[in-house]
Amino acid sequence: DSGVTQTPKHLITATGQRVTLRCSPRSGDLSVYWYQQSLDQGLQFLIQYYNGEERAKGNILERFSAQQFPDLHSELNLSSLELGDSALYFCASSLTGTKDEKLFFGSGTQLSVL
Amino acid sequence: DQQVKQNSPSLSVQEGRISILNCDYTNSMFDYFLWYKKYPAEGPTFLISISSIKDKNEDGRFTVFLNKSAKHLSLHIVPSQPGDSAVYFCAASGTASKLTFGTGTRLQVTL
Numbered sequence: 001d002s003g004v005t006q007t008p009k010h011l012i013t014a015t016g017q018r019v020t021l022r023c024s025p026r027s028g029d030l031s032v033y034w035y036q037q038s039l040d041q042g043l044q045f046l047i048q049y050y051n052g053e054e055r056a057k058g059n060i061l062e063r064f065s066a067q068q069f070p071d072l073h074s075e076l077n078l079s080s081l082e083l084g085d086s087a088l089y090f091c092a093s094s095l096t097g098t099k100d101e102k103l104f105f106g107s108g109t110q111l112s113v114l
Numbered sequence: 115d116q117q118v119k120q121n122s123p124s125l126s127v128q129e130g131r132i133s134i135l136n137c138d139y140t141n142s143m144f145d146y147f148l149w150y151k152k153y154p155a156e157g158p159t160f161l162i163s164i165s166s167i168k169d170k171n172e173d174g175r176f177t178v179f180l181n182k183s184a185k186h187l188s189l190h191i192v193p194s195q196p197g198d199s200a201v202y203f204c205a206a207s208g209t210a211s212k213l214t215f216g217t218g219t220r221l222q223v224t225l
Contacts, residue, residue, distance in 0.1 A: 055211065099146070
């Protein structure tokens with residue numbers, strides 16, 4: 001158990017809808033990362049937060065947004081969903097979010113857009 | 115543009131033999147490399163890492179080799195065990211804190 005909790009584990013929705021994925025980091029970790037894994041793809045970095053502030057941004061679509069709350073949990077919001085958004089979304093956390101820190105991953109949320 | 119590449123989607127090795135998983139990268143700014151292991155229905159877990167100032171790092175049955183001139187790293191597992199069957203991801207970082215992952219290699223260790 002990595003200590004990172006993601007909910008829900010599975011999500012099935014329709015095109016055009018909006019969903020929210022939730023992540024609770026390991027106790028004491030201040031930084032949260034979101035990654036997307038599509039079929040046969042590696043993990044694509046979406047966004048990183050540190051102590052409530054955005055620290056780094058990757059290939060995150062404008063239809064997607066995220067935030068980290070004062071209690072350090074994070075939410076990833078996906079709107080106007082398309083079929084291609086179907087993927088496994090991972091959250092990871094680390095202590096300070098600095099370079100070369102190892103990340104601890106949650107077990108992911110499997111999103112299916114029908 | 116795939117900056118970290120794992121060209122072998124799968125690998126099958128007999129129990130007790132050596133497993134060698136390969137990874138190539140294109141970004142010369144990468145200076146820290148990691149391997150993660152992923153079992154089904156679980157998130158990736160950290161396995162071993164290496165800094166660019168070293169060319170080898172060993173941890174028990176796992177050794178990672180880095181060839182900076184070739185922009186290539188490999189993970190050796192000796193001896194391979196059935197419990198090593200998983201998907202292995204190579205990852206790299208440079209000046210930024212984010213990790214860039216490869217597409218993974220599925221290792222199957224057979225009896």
